[in-house]
Every structure is written in structure tokens, then in C-alpha cells.
Amino acid sequence: MKLYDYFRSSAAYRVRIALNLKGLAPEREFIPLRRNVQRSHDYLSVNPQGLVPVLLTDEGDTLTQSLAIIEWLDETHPTPPLLPGSPSARARVRSLALAVACEIHPLNNLRVLNYLTGTLGVTPAQKDGWYRYWCDVGLEAIETRLARESETGRFCHGDTPTLADICLVPQLANARRLAVDLGAYPTLQRIEAECLALPAFADAAPAKQPDAE
Amino acid sequence: MKLYDYFRSSAAYRVRIALNLKGLAPEREFIPLRRNVQRSHDYLSVNPQGLVPVLLTDEGDTLTQSLAIIEWLDETHPTPPLLPGSPSARARVRSLALAVACEIHPLNNLRVLNYLTGTLGVTPAQKDGWYRYWCDVGLEAIETRLARESETGRFCHGDTPTLADICLVPQLANARRLAVDLGAYPTLQRIEAECLALPAFADAAPAKQPDAE
Numbered sequence: 001m002k003l004y005d006y007f008r009s010s011a012a013y014r015v016r017i018a019l020n021l022k023g024l025a026p027e028r029e030f031i032p033l034r035r036n037v038q039r040s041h042d043y044l045s046v047n048p049q050g051l052v053p054v055l056l057t058d059e060g061d062t063l064t065q066s067l068a069i070i071e072w073l074d075e076t077h078p079t080p081p082l083l084p085g086s087p088s089a090r091a092r093v094r095s096l097a098l099a100v101a102c103e104i105h106p107l108n109n110l111r112v113l114n115y116l117t118g119t120l121g122v123t124p125a126q127k128d129g130w131y132r133y134w135c136d137v138g139l140e141a142i143e144t145r146l147a148r149e150s151e152t153g154r155f156c157h158g159d160t161p162t163l164a165d166i167c168l169v170p171q172l173a174n175a176r177r178l179a180v181d182l183g184a185y186p187t188l189q190r191i192e193a194e195c196l197a198l199p200a201f202a203d204a205a206p207a208k209q210p211d212a213e
Numbered sequence: 214m215k216l217y218d219y220f221r222s223s224a225a226y227r228v229r230i231a232l233n234l235k236g237l238a239p240e241r242e243f244i245p246l247r248r249n250v251q252r253s254h255d256y257l258s259v260n261p262q263g264l265v266p267v268l269l270t271d272e273g274d275t276l277t278q279s280l281a282i283i284e285w286l287d288e289t290h291p292t293p294p295l296l297p298g299s300p301s302a303r304a305r306v307r308s309l310a311l312a313v314a315c316e317i318h319p320l321n322n323l324r325v326l327n328y329l330t331g332t333l334g335v336t337p338a339q340k341d342g343w344y345r346y347w348c349d350v351g352l353e354a355i356e357t358r359l360a361r362e363s364e365t366g367r368f369c370h371g372d373t374p375t376l377a378d379i380c381l382v383p384q385l386a387n388a389r390r391l392a393v394d395l396g397a398y399p400t401l402q403r404i405e406a407e408c409l410a411l412p413a414f415a416d417a418a419p420a421k422q423p424d425a426e
Contacts, residue, residue, distance in 0.1 A: 048353075049354040057301065061301045065311040072304040088272065088285070091282065094281035095277045098280055098281055099278060102280075102314055119343075120335055122333055
């Protein structure tokens with residue numbers, strides 16, 4: 001197994017956490033997105049989307065998209081489970097994960113921010129405003145759900161980490177880096193602290209990676 | 214079962230296709246996003262994200278996020294399956310679905326386009342350029358994969374429709390509506406035609422819905 005990784009990618013961070021929770025430590029190659037290595041011919045032949053993470057399996061399959069990779073990990077290495085057992089609980093965990101992966105992260109990743117400043121010529125303040133706006137809209141909805149739903153426990157769903165926590169923690173790290181005020185999200189901060197007390201989460205943090213700048 | 218729906222929502226369109234493939238016809242309530250009904254207190258109590266689709270189950274669960282809803286449908290109503298059997302094939306289908314749901318659709322939905330023109334004051338031409346740019350970046354990567362991968366069949370994966378087709382068809386419909394030139398995507402167009410020949414896809418189209426304007 002081999003992971004194409006980049007320390008600052010939130011999507012790669014999710015996969016690092018999942019691998020750690022499963023006790024797996026694949027070979028890693030680091031693709032420095034800021035230096036545009038992901039647009040090189042070599043890397044595009046691995047992933048035409050030019051994105052990280054990519055997981056090459058021992059069977060020779062090339063897996064892309066962090067949530068698809070994590071579902072694959074959970075199906076092929078079931079212990080500990082990253083999704084609960086019942087369909088309705090699985091739907092809840094997936095919907096929380098997707099509320100990060102489809103509503104917040106796509107609007108705030110590097111290539112989108114580059115388009116705003118480069119092609120559209122928005123000011124740095126407008127770019128920061130965009131980042132904070134979509135972060136707040138998304139986090140507020142997740143905070144509301146987690147605070148009112150009885151399935152919320154020590155973690156987003158019950159008392160063990162799931163795919164929802166795996167998506168939440170990298171998003172909060174990213175928000176902190178961009179100086180978003182997280183004061184309005186006490187439930188998210190509480191769950192983040194629970195997660196970061198676990199080595200699987202703490203060891204996956206961007207600053208701990210070999211390619212960290 | 215009850216679906217909160219809106220004819221023009223790509224995410225709701227995905228769920229309509231999945232329900233049709235499963236032979237399910239739940240009660241529906243239409244939330245007209247353009248009239249901001251989704252920000253009403255009543256609807257926010259159903260879904261704090263203020264988004265469609267939402268599926269209320271017969272057990273009283275409120276399911277959000279189209280991909281989580283469709284995975285739930287596939288787990289609770291397994292015939293016909295919307296995901297293949299093997300973990301690596303499931304990962305391929307999910308990654309194609311997420312390449313639409315995480316890389317294209319979030320950048321091009323109504324609230325994002327409204328932010329561009331309203332808050333950032335970009336011109337209509339710049340807004341259209343943004344739409345086409347993210348559509349092309351995303352569709353080009355998917356076309357490349359589908360054209361070169363041997364698992365591609367009549368549909369995105371093999372010869373029966375899956376979650377990947379369910380995400381692709383609404384995205385292509387949206388691209389056509391915004392006058393994106395799809396000439397560079399022959400594989401996507403071929404698969405779209407296969408899908409639209411099936412009543413489950415054709416009957417879910419926006420123009421066929423009772424709330425279509």
C-alpha cells in the first residue's frame with residue numbers, strides 16, 4: 001500500500017487519521033501542491049484530477065477521493081469500525097462527513113482561493129471573507145445538529161471516533177490556520193479535543209508530517 | 214417516507230433517480246430554493262443546513278446529504294444494487310460520484326453563484342466563466358478516467374447504473390443549462406444517453422417534476 005500525501009491537504013489528513021485508527025502505515029510519497037508538482041505528467045498519470053490523496057493498494061488499484069478511500073479501508077480492514085452498524089446511524093455519520101466534504105472544504109481549498117485572487121482579482125480581505133463565510137455557514141449547521149441530536153456522544157456519533165470526526169478535525173485545523181473564530185462552536189471544539197487526545201488523530205496533524213514546511 | 218425536493222436541485226435529482234431505480238415513490242414536499250423558503254424557521258427545524266434533499270424515513274429519521282441518503286437506500290433496499298460488490302469496485306464508483314459531488318457541484322450551486330455576484334460583485338461574464346471553469350476541470354478528469362479504465366461499460370461502471378451515473382447525469386444536465394460545451398466529453402455523453410434511455414433517469418429530470426417552473 002502506498003499513500004500520495006501532502007501535509008497541508010485536509011483530504012489527505014482525513015486518510016492519515018483513518019490509516020492510523022486502523023493501525024496501517026503504508027509507504028508515502030509527498031506531492032507538494034504549492035509547487036504545482038500535482039500538475040506534472042507523472043502525477044497526472046496516477047490521478048488525472050491532480051489531487052491528493054491517492055492510495056495505491058497491494059492489489060494494484062489506484063484509489064482516489066478521501067471518503068471513497070476511507071470507506072474502502074473500512075470494508076477491507078473492519079476493525080475498529082469507522083461507521084456504526086445500523087443503516088440510519090451510518091447515514092447520520094456519512095451526512096456529517098459530507099457536510100464538511102461537500103459544503104465547506106470544496107469552497108476553501110487552495111485552487112479555489114487561487115482562482116478568486118488570480119482570475120477574479122478579489123482582494124486578500126475579500127478572499128478571507130469568502131473563506132470565513134463558507135466555514136461559518138457549514139460549521140454552524142454542524143454545531144446545531146451535534147448539539148441537539150441525542151446520538152452525539154464523546155465523539156460526533158457515540159463514544160468512538162467515526163468518519164464524521166475524521167472529516168471534522170482537519171476542517172477545524174484549517175479554520176484555525178485561517179484565523180476563523182471558533183467560539184460559536186463549543187460542541188465542535190469539545191469533540192475536537194476528544195479526538196486530538198488520541199494518537200491516531202494527533203499523529204496525523206499537518207505539523208507532524210515529514211514534508212511539513 | 215417523505216422527500217423534501219426541489220426540481221432544479223442537482224442533489225435532489227440524484228435522490229429522485231435512486232428512488233426510481235429502487236421502485237420507491239415517497240410523498241414529496243417541494244422547497245422552492247429561489248424564494249428562500251429553505252431559510253424559513255419551519256424548514257431549518259427539518260434541516261439546519263437549509264438544503265434539499267431531505268428524506269424522512271418511516272422510522273422517523275431525518276436523513277440529509279444526497280450521497281448519505283442514497284447509501285442508506287442501497288443498504289435498506291438492496292435490489293437493484295447501486296454499488297458493486299467488491300471493495301475496490303465500490304471505491305471506484307464512490308470516487309467517481311465524489312468527483313462530481315465534492316469537486317464540481319459545490320462550486321456551482323445557487324448560493325455560491327449568488328455570493329460571487331452579490332457579495333463579491335463579479336460580472337455575469339465572470340460568474341459564467343467560474344461556472345464553466347470548475348465544470349470543465351472536473352468533467353475533464355472524469356472523462357479521462359472513464360475513457361481509459363477497463364471497468365467502464367455501458368454505464369460508468371459495468372453495464373448497470375450505479376451511484377456514479379446517478380451523480381453524473383444531473384451534473385451534465387446542469388452544465389447544459391449553463392451552456393457548457395460538452396463536445397470534449399464523448400464518453401460522458403455516451404453514458405448520459407444510456408442513462409436517459411431508462412425511465413428511472415428520464416422521469417427524475419427537473420422539467421418533469423410538479424414544481425418545475
